[in-house]
Amino acid sequence: MAEERVTERRVLGKKKASPVFFVGLGLVFLVFFVMGLLAQIGTTQAALMGGQAVDMFKPNWEILLQPLRLTGMVPPPLGGKEAATVVISWFISIVYVGCVVGNEIFDDVKSGKGIIFTNLFRVGIFLMVGFNFWTDYQYGNAVFGGGWGAFLFAVVVAFIVAFAGVIGVDFLEKAFKML
Numbered sequence: 719m720a721e722e723r724v725t726e727r728r729v730l731g732k733k734k735a736s737p738v739f740f741v742g743l744g745l746v747f748l749v750f751f752v753m754g755l756l757a758q759i760g761t762t763q764a765a766l767m768g769g770q771a772v773d774m775f776k777p778n779w780e781i782l783l784q785p786l787r788l789t790g791m792v793p794p795p796l797g798g799k800e801a802a803t804v805v806i807s808w809f810i811s812i813v814y815v816g817c818v819v820g821n822e823i824f825d826d827v828k829s830g831k832g833i834i835f836t837n838l839f840r841v842g843i844f845l846m847v848g849f850n851f852w853t854d855y856q857y858g859n860a861v862f863g864g865g866w867g868a869f870l871f872a873v874v875v876a877f878i879v880a881f882a883g884v885i886g887v888d889f890l891e892k893a894f895k896m897l
Contacts, residue, residue, distance in 0.1 A: 739893075743889045754878035755879050757875050760777075770857075774858065774859065784808065810849065811850065
């Protein structure tokens with residue numbers, strides 16, 4: 719009887735999660751990434767256009783169509799100020815994700831270009847990431863209210879956009895390697 723328990727514990731300790739579990743978890747992380755990215759793009763656009771606060775829990779899915787509208791592939795076309803806002807907000811968010819995911823690629827881009835270019839690159843990225851955090855702080859829907867609630871929103875959204883996508887892709891990769 720005692721021997722069976724020991725064997726049972728060893729088997730349970732070695733049992734791996736199924737690929738379905740990893741796919742499900744990966745998709746959940748990717749959904750959070752998209753929601754966070756939409757919130758960040760939305761807060762930047764709200765700051766540039768003088769809009770209302772953005773609620774991360776009610777994402778504006780229309781944001782995903784903006785690049786297609788910018789190129790004229792999907793109607794209605796964007797006006798001048800809207801187009802500029804789309805370019806700026808999307809570029810800032812892409813740079814932010816690039817800083818986290820592809821930092822070594824950014825280092826390769828700026829290396830060998832000279833000290834002035836490298837420092838301009840660093841300052842530009844710092845300003846864009848700082849502006850992104852500020853817009854999240856100013857225009858994010860602070861569920862908890864007050865300055866600390868807005869700060870919490872900005873920190874959580876920044877963390878979600880920085881890491882949820884990478885984690886989600888890693889879980890999906892793990893699941894497909896198990897197949």
